[in-house]
Amino acid sequence: MSDISKLLARRERLLGPGMTTFYREPVHLVRGKGAYLWDADGNRFLDAYNNVAHVGHAHPKVVEAICAQSAVLNTHTRYLHEGILDYGERLTAKMTPELSSMIMVCTGSEANDIALRMGQAMTGKCGFIATDNTYHGNTALVSQMSSRKKPIGGYSQNVKQVPSPDSLRPLGGSPLAQAREFARHVNRAIEMFEEEGFGFAALILDPFFANEGFPDLPRGFLDPVAQVVKRAGGLVIADEVQPGFGRTGGHFWGYERVGLVPDVVTMGKPMGNGHPVAAVVARPEITAAFRGAFGYFNTFGGNPVSAAAAMAVLDVIEAEGLQENARKVGDYMLERLQAMTHPFIGEVRGDGLFLGVEFVSDGAMTPAGDFTENLVDEMRVNGILAGHTGRGGNVLKIRPPMCFSREDADLLVDTLETILAGTCA
Amino acid sequence: MSDISKLLARRERLLGPGMTTFYREPVHLVRGKGAYLWDADGNRFLDAYNNVAHVGHAHPKVVEAICAQSAVLNTHTRYLHEGILDYGERLTAKMTPELSSMIMVCTGSEANDIALRMGQAMTGKCGFIATDNTYHGNTALVSQMSSRKKPIGGYSQNVKQVPSPDSLRPLGGSPLAQAREFARHVNRAIEMFEEEGFGFAALILDPFFANEGFPDLPRGFLDPVAQVVKRAGGLVIADEVQPGFGRTGGHFWGYERVGLVPDVVTMGKPMGNGHPVAAVVARPEITAAFRGAFGYFNTFGGNPVSAAAAMAVLDVIEAEGLQENARKVGDYMLERLQAMTHPFIGEVRGDGLFLGVEFVSDGAMTPAGDFTENLVDEMRVNGILAGHTGRGGNVLKIRPPMCFSREDADLLVDTLETILAGTCA
Numbered sequence: 001m002s003d004i005s006k007l008l009a010r011r012e013r014l015l016g017p018g019m020t021t022f023y024r025e026p027v028h029l030v031r032g033k034g035a036y037l038w039d040a041d042g043n044r045f046l047d048a049y050n051n052v053a054h055v056g057h058a059h060p061k062v063v064e065a066i067c068a069q070s071a072v073l074n075t076h077t078r079y080l081h082e083g084i085l086d087y088g089e090r091l092t093a094k095m096t097p098e099l100s101s102m103i104m105v106c107t108g109s110e111a112n113d114i115a116l117r118m119g120q121a122m123t124g125k126c127g128f129i130a131t132d133n134t135y136h137g138n139t140a141l142v143s144q145m146s147s148r149k150k151p152i153g154g155y156s157q158n159v160k161q162v163p164s165p166d167s168l169r170p171l172g173g174s175p176l177a178q179a180r181e182f183a184r185h186v187n188r189a190i191e192m193f194e195e196e197g198f199g200f201a202a203l204i205l206d207p208f209f210a211n212e213g214f215p216d217l218p219r220g221f222l223d224p225v226a227q228v229v230k231r232a233g234g235l236v237i238a239d240e241v242q243p244g245f246g247r248t249g250g251h252f253w254g255y256e257r258v259g260l261v262p263d264v265v266t267m268g269k270p271m272g273n274g275h276p277v278a279a280v281v282a283r284p285e286i287t288a289a290f291r292g293a294f295g296y297f298n299t300f301g302g303n304p305v306s307a308a309a310a311m312a313v314l315d316v317i318e319a320e321g322l323q324e325n326a327r328k329v330g331d332y333m334l335e336r337l338q339a340m341t342h343p344f345i346g347e348v349r350g351d352g353l354f355l356g357v358e359f360v361s362d363g364a365m366t367p368a369g370d371f372t373e374n375l376v377d378e379m380r381v382n383g384i385l386a387g388h389t390g391r392g393g394n395v396l397k398i399r400p401p402m403c404f405s406r407e408d409a410d411l412l413v414d415t416l417e418t419i420l421a422g423t424c425a
Numbered sequence: 426m427s428d429i430s431k432l433l434a435r436r437e438r439l440l441g442p443g444m445t446t447f448y449r450e451p452v453h454l455v456r457g458k459g460a461y462l463w464d465a466d467g468n469r470f471l472d473a474y475n476n477v478a479h480v481g482h483a484h485p486k487v488v489e490a491i492c493a494q495s496a497v498l499n500t501h502t503r504y505l506h507e508g509i510l511d512y513g514e515r516l517t518a519k520m521t522p523e524l525s526s527m528i529m530v531c532t533g534s535e536a537n538d539i540a541l542r543m544g545q546a547m548t549g550k551c552g553f554i555a556t557d558n559t560y561h562g563n564t565a566l567v568s569q570m571s572s573r574k575k576p577i578g579g580y581s582q583n584v585k586q587v588p589s590p591d592s593l594r595p596l597g598g599s600p601l602a603q604a605r606e607f608a609r610h611v612n613r614a615i616e617m618f619e620e621e622g623f624g625f626a627a628l629i630l631d632p633f634f635a636n637e638g639f640p641d642l643p644r645g646f647l648d649p650v651a652q653v654v655k656r657a658g659g660l661v662i663a664d665e666v667q668p669g670f671g672r673t674g675g676h677f678w679g680y681e682r683v684g685l686v687p688d689v690v691t692m693g694k695p696m697g698n699g700h701p702v703a704a705v706v707a708r709p710e711i712t713a714a715f716r717g718a719f720g721y722f723n724t725f726g727g728n729p730v731s732a733a734a735a736m737a738v739l740d741v742i743e744a745e746g747l748q749e750n751a752r753k754v755g756d757y758m759l760e761r762l763q764a765m766t767h768p769f770i771g772e773v774r775g776d777g778l779f780l781g782v783e784f785v786s787d788g789a790m791t792p793a794g795d796f797t798e799n800l801v802d803e804m805r806v807n808g809i810l811a812g813h814t815g816r817g818g819n820v821l822k823i824r825p826p827m828c829f830s831r832e833d834a835d836l837l838v839d840t841l842e843t844i845l846a847g848t849c850a
Contacts, residue, residue, distance in 0.1 A: 014514060014525070014527060015510075016713050029504045037500075066492070070487075070492070072455075073454060074700075080432045080446065081453070092439070103441070120577050152545050295445075299532070302440075305699065
């Protein structure tokens, strides 16, 4: 039995069936550095997928911050400590001024679980709206917003899904109509909640629509929906787990990129470069209402080590100019991706170090999901770790650590071109 | 403005009002070592409260494990890695053989959120039962099991609370009747769920009843309730966040101490000595049913660093004989606490390094909550960090790091005696 088969058997036995792995041939990783990962046989992979290792795998400054603080003190926020305060001030200084209060937790799921309840606390109502091809986390409440797997007993009656925007198949039939059409769907869901007696609490969305395949949308796209939500007295929650922390290059947050001012912002994965830390940032009256209603406390949330890890990530982003790197390398890679030719390429899109290629099998824009999955597997065989996403699984997802270089971009696109050249369309 | 006032003002501004601190005079901690903590003015405190720093604050072996793994690789379980498998095999080897599968997450709240849904996945039903003076975590679902703060919109209809056991005020009026009476309440709740159409999914409880004031209960106390739950086809979830990992001295798990075989076990706080790691352990068919129903994935859960931290904690418990230390020092401290005299002492109880004194103001067993709160504040002024719990807040809670020594126990009891001698009953 090979090493891989043995590990898979141990996983199945210990972690249960259905613990999915990436790729037809799962990867057994043992080491990481910057944008590279190595498997147990010494094979090197260019990591073009993992946003968790935001500033690069095993970044020495983040490791140092974790080690230094772990060796001194790790405790909870029922004692006073400067770590969480220094971090919170630094983080909120990077946001719209009214977003000035913060709750630190451990996972993006915990952050979204709080954000939704902030909607309840502010409105006294309980209707939630999410898009129909998304994922916001794994708690019982938050998984109700997920379209990946229908929860046992079905979706709660206080959750409604609205159609996701799409660049190749725009809502309302045209890119111009799409923003209005998206807002109309949200408005209709709000009206239904009012009719049904639930009332409307909050709309949650990723302003980059990463799980929806990050459609190409104009700045201001969310203006009509933000007006609809505001008029109804609900909250807009921006889930920045994917686009946040400078990834899109031109902006530090996905909400800035589209010109939205959300009421609540949640963040997770990239925040601690792999250390389990996440946060909710909101207007102070929202945080106060939530604390008053729920008396929330999180033992590990905002502990000195988590705060130190998160602070080091902000330090490295600034010291190494990683947002600017995302913009420059992203622009370069986008240009190279756009120059590729293949009959299945439907659209090349994205921003900064969050890029993708949507593959379609015909002029009717039929998603080429199997083709894309095979492509991603071929890339893995050729030493590049990427992913695929979108409703049809037909969008190649490139979302590497932020230290991804021009040379890394060349390696990725060269490999991709070679593989595409060998595929039959 | 003093340092403390400044920190409190920053907290209020940044983290929102109502972020509670411990003690009338909050403590500004800067350093920890073993069972001791130091504040910013260099004052030393004996930590008699924090079970998170299970093997001692800033334990070098745990710090080393975290640093070593962080410097090499930190990623998620969609790649293969030995860390989670080695840990899971080691952990489940310490449990009842049928409890052989594990899901790793980041917080006890996430663990309980899964455990409850395991109940749904196994039964197809959705009624949950918890005790009426408890806390199991902070997600939207799990906070429904909490009696501390009524959720907005009230408790869900699929949640019922049953009266907590108590040693001074036993259910049914006598210690002998209590086990039967507790089971009768659970049985009645199950019948009501069936009548109402929710059906019964799971009973969740801490087998040590820590938040209920850890009443003195005989081995076998939970046998009748376990039979009732089994007969109804539901699950018993044992929340080991407080009693687990050897704390009670005689047993590694609280469920073993009382002779219960649970279907699902959850753990959190002490598991990584402060690193955010938690887990659910269950019979394999339960884990399989949950995975099949929910397709759960947790990005940070079971990452190589979290697995290394958790493994180091098990190593240290064994290498330093901390379970045995808990038994020996606990027995010694219990004896010294029992020798104290004060008219308000209602009962001295607990096990291992989880001990308490229940204070009552009269023969009718009226809880002396204010008295106990003042006592805990006086202890803090005198350099001992303890807590208080129970329905009336009148149980002094002693739950120190597991390296607590005989000398530490003497310091604690001597200080307590001096303070008690100065109080008017």
